Amino acid sequence: MNSTYPVRLQLNGEARHFEVEAWVTLLDLLRERAGVTGTKKGCDHGQCGACTVLVGGKRINSCLTLAVMQDGREVTTVEGLADGDQLHPIQQAFIEHDAFQCGYCTPGQLCSAIGLMNEGHASTVAEVRELMSGNICRCGAYPGIVAAVTEVMGLEQRQDNPDRPYQPGTVPA
């Protein structure tokens, strides 16, 4: 068995070089080898979205790809979203809309939201909900997440249901 393989990544704007076994996932490389632990391991089976990162600007589940398969790619994790102390607009919107409780899914939600905007296929609140469905939030912060994403996208209708307006910090009746 060949021992290790070279993996060169442009990780959050920085050129990084690793030597890893073939069976190391991108998620495990990020967390265990690169020391970048913002990206979370939830289910490790592509069912929860907590491990979502951006590769070449597109969102993927980092648990379902091998690090060696991403050799030479540009990878952005939650650590790479802010510009110094200046939060990315989606990060600021998550704070303002109380879009998390425990926060475990949040790095994946943030990367997924940016991927969603990059992809450009959502133009309504319903489409935002559908195209964010790969990210599970077991605290149920979905109304805040949808409000944050739609606000940053500049969508007019920010609420799921205008008849039941949602206020951050409250429980929708």
Add this chain to the structure above:
Amino acid sequence: MNPVSYLRAGDTGEALSHLGDGARFIAGGTNLLDLMKEFVMRPSALVDINALPLDYIAQTAQGGLLLGATARNADTAYHPLVRERYPLLTAAILAGASPQIRNMASNGGNLLQRTRCIYFYDVAVPCNKRQPGSGCSAIGGLTRQHAILGASEHCIATHPSDMCVALAALDAVVHVRSAGGERQIAFSDFHRLPDDHPELDTTLLPGELITYIELPRATQFAGHSYYLKLRDRASYAFALVSVAAALDIGDDGMVREARVALGGVAHKPWRMPSAEALLVGQPANAGNFARVADALLAGARGQGENNFKPAMASKAIVRALELAAAGTYDNTGSERDGSD
């Protein structure tokens, strides 16, 4: 997962030459790596085919399209020519998995994904698909996701793909290559029923690589197609029952041609040309659609927990054909009719 070696193939010949015993091709990896983590699949070598020039969507001179094997599901679904000519395929792909997975998963891999039968995934229990001859734990077990058509005493698993249901309805052709040359496989012949060899999902032979999927011209259906998917939650779940319906309706309101394929009910996308033929020359109405449903579901049998499926499938077939007849052109919105 078990230790495995890795090779990035530079061209098709190199990829095929490394497909020895225990080696598997990897493109998106979304299903294979998941199965490797569960020790359901234990390849000794992975041959990465992402560098092969198979990531294209190309037109044919006859008005069809070629879908490269390593083109991503998302890139396929959103391609302007796919949306224009095969809205049914766009809808089916977008009904499956999540945006992250669709960004990774390849077209060839979608065809080759394995069943999500919970017993296939659990290496502690018998499964004829995972370990031939060991028995079927699903029969008499938890069968909500299992087959009602074409099952055998050895396996009642279903094929999990949405994309393949649309490809079946669209009469796609799978092009494969091996060291010995190339061949074509009609989509209806690509996936197989379990019979007494449930370990074989497809008719792809050892040493063969899917290179592309050919879609014949189908503009007659583009205005009257619908993919209806019924599942346990509004998004990101496998189908209990899905229906790919396509109609060619003449100016006189009579059906010229019909296609109906079912997902979630069998070991392969379920089609029956004789049932579709019942609609030819007939008005596109619910009564005639119900006759198609009856014919398609003749012999359907629940396994216990999924005894609701024949009735659900019957209503889903009628509903999908009604929506297709209504001319719902862009049917990719999940909340468009509130039914999926």
